[in-house]
Amino acid sequence: xxxxxxxxxxxxxxxxxxxxxxxxxxxxxxxxxxxxxxxxxxxxxxxxxxxxxxxxxxxxxxxxxxxxxxxxxxxxxxxxxxxxxxxxxxxxxxxxxxxxxxxxxxxxxxxxxxxxxxxxxxxxxxxxxxxxxxxxxxxxxxxxxxxxxxxxxxxxxxxxxxxxxxxxxxxxxxxxxxxxxxxxxxxxxxxxxxxxxxxxxxxxxxxxxxxxxxxxxxxxxxxxxxxxxxxxxxxxxxxxxxxxxxxxxxxxxxxxxxxxxxxxxxxxxxxxxxxxxxxxxxxxxxxxxxxxxxxxxxxxxxxxxxxxxxxxxxxxxxxxxxxxxxxxxxxxxxxxxxxxxxxxxxxxxxxxxxxxxxxxxxxxxxxxxxxxxxxx
Amino acid sequence: xxxxxxxxxxxxxxxxxxxxxxxxxxxxxxxxxxxxxxxxxxxxxxxxxxxxxxxxxxxxxxxxxxxxxxxxxxxxxxxxxxxxxxxxxxxxxxxxxxxxxxxxxxxxxxxxxxxxxxxxxxxxxxxxxxxxxxxxxxxxxxxxxxxxxxxxxxxxxxxxxxxxxxxxxxxxxxxxxxxxxxxxxxxxxxxxxxxxxxxxxxxxxxxxxxxxxxxxxxxxxxxxxxxxxxxxxxxxxxxxxxxxxxxxxxxxxxxxxxxxxxxxxxxxxxxxxxxxxxxxxxxxxxxxxxxxxxxxxxxxxxxxxxxxxxxxxxxxxxxxxxxxxxxxxx
Numbered sequence: 001x002x003x004x005x006x007x008x009x010x011x012x013x014x015x016x017x018x019x020x021x022x023x024x025x026x027x028x029x030x031x032x033x034x035x036x037x038x039x040x041x042x043x044x045x046x047x048x049x050x051x052x053x054x055x056x057x058x059x060x061x062x063x064x065x066x067x068x069x070x071x072x073x074x075x076x077x078x079x080x081x082x083x084x085x086x087x088x089x090x091x092x093x094x095x096x097x098x099x100x101x102x103x104x105x106x107x108x109x110x111x112x113x114x115x116x117x118x119x120x121x122x123x124x125x126x127x128x129x130x131x132x133x134x135x136x137x138x139x140x141x142x143x144x145x146x147x148x149x150x151x152x153x154x155x156x157x158x159x160x161x162x163x164x165x166x167x168x169x170x171x172x173x174x175x176x177x178x179x180x181x182x183x184x185x186x187x188x189x190x191x192x193x194x195x196x197x198x199x200x201x202x203x204x205x206x207x208x209x210x211x212x213x214x215x216x217x218x219x220x221x222x223x224x225x226x227x228x229x230x231x232x233x234x235x236x237x238x239x240x241x242x243x244x245x246x247x248x249x250x251x252x253x254x255x256x257x258x259x260x261x262x263x264x265x266x267x268x269x270x271x272x273x274x275x276x277x278x279x280x281x282x283x284x285x286x287x288x289x290x291x292x293x294x295x296x297x298x299x300x301x302x303x304x305x306x307x308x309x310x311x312x313x314x315x316x317x318x319x320x321x322x323x324x325x326x327x328x329x330x331x332x333x334x335x336x337x338x339x340x341x342x343x344x345x346x347x348x349x350x351x352x353x354x355x356x357x358x359x360x361x362x363x364x365x366x367x368x369x370x371x372x373x374x375x376x
Numbered sequence: 377x378x379x380x381x382x383x384x385x386x387x388x389x390x391x392x393x394x395x396x397x398x399x400x401x402x403x404x405x406x407x408x409x410x411x412x413x414x415x416x417x418x419x420x421x422x423x424x425x426x427x428x429x430x431x432x433x434x435x436x437x438x439x440x441x442x443x444x445x446x447x448x449x450x451x452x453x454x455x456x457x458x459x460x461x462x463x464x465x466x467x468x469x470x471x472x473x474x475x476x477x478x479x480x481x482x483x484x485x486x487x488x489x490x491x492x493x494x495x496x497x498x499x500x501x502x503x504x505x506x507x508x509x510x511x512x513x514x515x516x517x518x519x520x521x522x523x524x525x526x527x528x529x530x531x532x533x534x535x536x537x538x539x540x541x542x543x544x545x546x547x548x549x550x551x552x553x554x555x556x557x558x559x560x561x562x563x564x565x566x567x568x569x570x571x572x573x574x575x576x577x578x579x580x581x582x583x584x585x586x587x588x589x590x591x592x593x594x595x596x597x598x599x600x601x602x603x604x605x606x607x608x609x610x611x612x613x614x615x616x617x618x619x620x621x622x623x624x625x626x627x628x629x630x631x632x633x634x635x636x637x638x639x640x641x642x643x644x645x646x647x648x649x650x651x652x653x654x655x656x657x658x659x660x661x662x663x664x665x666x667x668x669x670x671x672x673x674x675x676x677x678x679x680x681x682x683x684x685x686x687x688x689x690x691x692x693x694x695x696x697x698x699x700x701x702x703x704x705x706x
Contacts, residue, residue: 163681169681182667
């Protein structure tokens with residue numbers, strides 16, 4: 001080849017995609033990024049309150065898993081609340097997994113949770129005289145349908161007219177929030193409080209029953225069934241395969257004879273239904289009430305969980321636990337050192353930035369100019 | 377006359393409300409036109425708001441006789457730079473480190489709201505007494521109205537009775553419209569958002585355009601936060617999450633305006649009208665009020681559906697919106 005006169009100097013760093021990386025290396029990079037993030041947070045916290053960061057991290061652990069006293073038991077009340085919230089976040093993330101795997105940006109989990117929660121609360125209020133089993137069937141079906149309906153609209157428009165789903169589902173969240181405010185006003189109890197209050201406090205109709213005497217065991221059982229089910233569905237079923245083909249390339253899918261529109265609508269129905277079901281878990285299994293805070297941003301956090309876990313539902317357990325731990329821990333610091341709760345969002349944000357950045361080093365490698373020799 | 381006054385009040389509050397989201401929307405339009413979908417707009421508006429507040433708080437506190445002009449400069453610089461720094465972080469993660477835009481944007485929103493409410497709470501704690509910070513000198517500067525003109529009857533009140541950032545917002549929107557459609561750089565920027573590979577082949581520096589569009593866009597959005605704290609809430613801070621909703625409304629407005637800054641001007645005022653109209657509609661109960669407040673979002677969805685429905689090419693979202701561009705992966 002003739003030399004090009006205006007040949008530019010090769011850039012200092014080139015970036016190339018990695019073929020693969022040993023598991024231990026990718027885990028190491030991610031752990032390092034979290035450690036680095038914790039150091040940064042530690043420095044910030046130290047500047048604010050002048051307390052030894054290690055002391056602060058100890059309080060964080062205590063906030064999530066209970067105070068270390070002599071009679072410490074791991075499964076104390078705080079640990080169970082951490083488990084309960086982890087299960088909630090996990091359930092939403094599992095619901096988002098099929099949509100994201102299809103590269104359909106379902107940002108609407110927040111709204112789907114709320115409508116699922118409204119449906120559940122409606123059953124608890126109007127159908128509480130039904131026998132418990134029947135009541136639970138109604139609640140589950142109603143929340144599944146509500147969530148599915150909320151995601152059906154964006155799915156149909158995406159499939160038929162390629163309407164931007166990120167923006168559509170985002171808007172649906174705010175419609176759902178207003179709808180929730182409407183129902184809160186409708187069911188207000190006591191009058192004038194602007195809250196629904198605990199639903200059925202006496203008879204506990206429609207509350208998750210304790211299993212083995214544990215209040216939140218039922219949440220774990222329900223969510224784990226969904227998690228395992230979704231793992232199998234995505235990995236071993238024909239429909240799961242179709243989802244990944246559509247996600248990789250719609251044209252390939254069409255060429256292979258997959259009905260892309262049908263897959264999009266079906267997958268979004270499943271995704272929305274499970275998000276609706278997490279509204280059921282939130283209302284029936286945790287708060288026993290409904291408010292605009294029932295979703296409380298978890299629908300957005302779950303997006304990050306599902307994305308970081310690369311749609312692997314078991315990895316999602318770890319990431320959900322990490323995020324809930326950070327949240328509980330930061331709230332503990334806030335109350336202990338007289339700061340406000342928002343320190344939790346700040347710390348979560350910083351750690352997520354580091355994790356997001358670390359993905360680059362897992363997926364790409366940098367080639368420096370000086371090392372370059374030979375071919376290419 | 378009573379009716380006239382009510383209508384005037386409604387229009388005035390709509391314009392004030394619209395100004396906040398107009399800043400956010402115009403900034404996001406510039407960002408999205410370069411192909412970056414930044415869902416961190418609520419976060420950067422938060423960052424802009426709190427930084428300007430912190431900046432002038434310390435200036436007003438440490439200087440015996442704060443100079444109004446310096447106050448304004450500090451507030452504007454802090455708001456713009458802090459928000460642009462948020463945008464820089466977003467750009468670094470999504471463009472250089474190739475992280476996903478949606479996820480990074482949402483994280484930026486979580487982070488921004490955390491930082492703002494955390495430090496806002498601290499500031500309110502510092503100020504003691506009533507437990508609410510107040511930066512009076514600065515907010516007076518921002519709320520200063522045009523003399524004489526604002527007294528000229530109904531017309532004067534309708535057009536000239538606002539703090540000057542209201543007019544800055546309109547000017548920025550018009551300038552952005554002109555920049556995007558009439559300048560060479562604007563054309564390049566849109567090319568980057570429509571088809572980065574082609575733009576790259578034509579010798580346009582895709583990375584640079586995306587960095588600049590995102591940082592300047594978030595900086596402008598940060599001014600929305602500035603207007604909110606200094607004028608709309610009169611130099612105070614409350615941890616009530618209002619700004620987050622405003623930020624999402626700004627994202628909605630981008631769609632409503634079909635990615636055109638000039639549409640964002642009247643769109644913003646229309647959103648303001650829809651937001652405040654409930655105060656003036658007789659017979660609304662609390663329940664129907666909540667349903668009424670859905671309107672801006674429902675209208676946005678309808679616009680979104682119709683633009684995709686009619687398939688007019690000039691009304692579509694930028695073609696590469698939300699997609700990262702890596703030369704090696706073509």
